[in-house]
Amino acid sequence: MEEIRAKVEEVKQAIANEQVANAAELEQFRIKYLGSKGQVKGLFAYMKDVPGPEKREFGQLLNSVKQDAEAKFEALKQSFSANGKANKIELDLTAPAQPIEIGARHPLSIVRNEIISIFEKIGFVVADGPEVEDDWHNFTALNIPFDHPARDMQDTFFVQKDPDWVLRTHTSNVQIRAMETQKPPIRILAPGRVYRNETISARAHCLFHQVEGLYIAENVSFAELKETLLYFAKSLYGENTTIRLRPSYFPFTEPSAEMDVSCMICGGEGCKICKYTGWVEILGCGMVDPNVLENCGIDAQVYSGYAFGMGIERITMLKYQIDDIRLFFENDKRFLEQFK
Ligand code: DAH
Numbered sequence: 001m002e003e004i005r006a007k008v009e010e011v012k013q014a015i016a017n018e019q020v021a022n023a024a025e026l027e028q029f030r031i032k033y034l035g036s037k038g039q040v041k042g043l044f045a046y047m048k049d050v051p052g053p054e055k056r057e058f059g060q061l062l063n064s065v066k067q068d069a070e071a072k073f074e075a076l077k078q079s080f081s082a083n084g085k086a087n088k089i090e091l092d093l094t095a096p097a098q099p100i101e102i103g104a105r106h107p108l109s110i111v112r113n114e115i116i117s118i119f120e121k122i123g124f125v126v127a128d129g130p131e132v133e134d135d136w137h138n139f140t141a142l143n144i145p146f147d148h149p150a151r152d153m154q155d156t157f158f159v160q161k162d163p164d165w166v167l168r169t170h171t172s173n174v175q176i177r178a179m180e181t182q183k184p185p186i187r188i189l190a191p192g193r194v195y196r197n198e199t200i201s202a203r204a205h206c207l208f209h210q211v212e213g214l215y216i217a218e219n220v221s222f223a224e225l226k227e228t229l230l231y232f233a234k235s236l237y238g239e240n241t242t243i244r245l246r247p248s249y250f251p252f253t254e255p256s257a258e259m260d261v262s263c264m265i266c267g268g269e270g271c272k273i274c275k276y277t278g279w280v281e282i283l284g285c286g287m288v289d290p291n292v293l294e295n296c297g298i299d300a301q302v303y304s305g306y307a308f309g310m311g312i313e314r315i316t317m318l319k320y321q322i323d324d325i326r327l328f329f330e331n332d333k334r335f336l337e338q339f340k
Contacts, residue, residue, distance in 0.1 A: 001054065004046045008061060011039050015069050020076050029076060033069040040066050104340040108209055108328055111316040112191050115211050118235040119189045122228065124213065127188040129174035131195070135164040137173040141295040142252040157195050157206075167195035171212035172252060175288075175307055178214060179296035184303050185217035191312070202324040209312035214288070216298065216305035222255070222287055225306035229259055229285065236315070237264040244279065253286025253307055264318060273318065280318060283310035 015033060020026045033039050043062055050058045105113075116126060129137070139151055149155065150169060157167040174190035190212040198204040215228075226245065233241045241264070245257040260281050263274035270276040285308035290300035313325050320339075322328075327335050 001050070004049065004058075007046070008043055008065060011043060012065055012068060014039075015065070015072050018072065018076070026073075026076055030073060034066075034073065040069050102340070104336060106328075106336065107316050107320060107322075107339045108312050110339060111319060112209065112211065112312050114236065115232075115310075115312070115315075116189060116191065118232055119213065122231065124187050124189040124215075127174055127178050127190045128192055129168075129171075129177045129190065131168055131193055132159055133166055133168040133173045135166070137176045138166050138168050138170075141176045141292065142172055143289050143291045143295070144251045148251065153197070155196055155198075157197050169196055170194050170309060171210040172307070172309060174212055175214045175252070175292070176296055179216065179293070179298055184298065184305075185215075186305070187215045187217075189213050200326065202326065205313070205325050205329065207329070208325070211310050211312060213308045214305065215307075216288065216293070216303055218303060220287075220304045220306060222306070225285060225287070225308070228306075229283070229308065233259075233261045233282075236319075237261060240267065242268075245285075248284065248286075250284055250286055252289050252292050254289045256284065256286035259283045259285060259308075265321070273321070282315055282318070283308050285309070 011033075018029055020029055031038060035041070040062075043065060047055065047058065047062070120126075139148070144150060156169055159165040159167065171190045171192050171194060174188070174192070178186055178188045178190075192209065193207060194210050195207055196204075198206050200206060215224075226243075229245075230243050233243045240262075242262045244260050246260065248256045248258040250256040258281055260279035262268040263271060263278050263280050265271050265273040266278070268274075268278040270278050274280050285306065288305045288307050293300040293303060293305070313328060316322065316328075317325065
């Protein structure tokens with residue numbers, strides 16, 4: 001009984017000492033003492049431990065604590081309705097509204113839009129194609145042999161086998177779709193998502209983005225390809241940018257090249273980003289292989305053309321010096337907010 005009485009006294013004291021400054025705190029007072037799980041209810045639970053003869057007196061004591069709490073509640077409420085704050089405290093109609101946070105474009109969208117606008121200025125038209133693609137458009141029509149490693153299960157996500165349907169491994173499928181449905185001259189730019197069965201790391205992801213370019217007309221030369229890419233590099237990284245083309249191999253172009261730009265970080269002096277070479281690789285390109293033209297019903301005796309393809313993640317990482325590709329897909333606001 002001593003213990004229980006001490007507990008009652010403690011709650012009584014606590015109620016007497018409570019002060020509140022606003023409506024929210026008043027509500028907390030109500031919950032703490034008078035709520036269905038409040039301390040006063042809690043004291044009533046001791047009734048079952050009180051011996052029979054003392055029950056009546058103890059009941060009266062508890063009722064008086066309850067009355068104390070109710071009286072204190074009313075008093076506190078009055079205390080600040082007197083100075084005009086009660087109920088209004090959280091409803092100050094003159095207070096300025098919470099600012100609305102303005103969203104920002106994703107860095108990949110910023111760079112994709114920039115690439116599009118650079119090529120639109122010289123007559124390229126945006127085209128698109130399916131992300132779930134058949135074997136013909138993703139591989140065979142592009143002159144990619146049946147035993148090419150890119151077709152391997154390790155690299156390609158198959159949606160279905162025999163006949164094969166894949167998640168496109170590059171945007172080059174749009175080249176084929178454009179050539180099958182349009183008559184030259186064709187000048188398209190195809191940005192979009194591509195998929196590869198890669199282990200996710202700082203450098204590689206299973207989902208990323210490419211931009212494909214294709215130009216088909218009469219007498220298209222390699223010199224035109226080079227001039228177009230130089231214009232692109234200067235537009236993207238500044239007038240002082242230079243390019244170099246290194247011979248390479250892609251099944252769908254002949255000859256093929258990879259393009260480096262002078263390092264946009266150090267200007268060619270050599271730094272960590274360009275691994276002290278002064279150059280960074282940003283795209284693959286070449287003259288469309290006559291086999292590819294013929295696969296699409298375009299007369300390779302009359303027409304020629306060039307194609308190029310680049311990864312948007314890579315270009316964006318170089319532009320903003322981002323060192324982990326996974327950041328693009330985590331949607332961490334602290335990352336995204338930096339591109340406002
Ligand atoms: N499709 C190639 C890839 O994903 C990139 C590419 C290289 C596209 C050369 C082209 C090209 O159009 O001409 O690695």
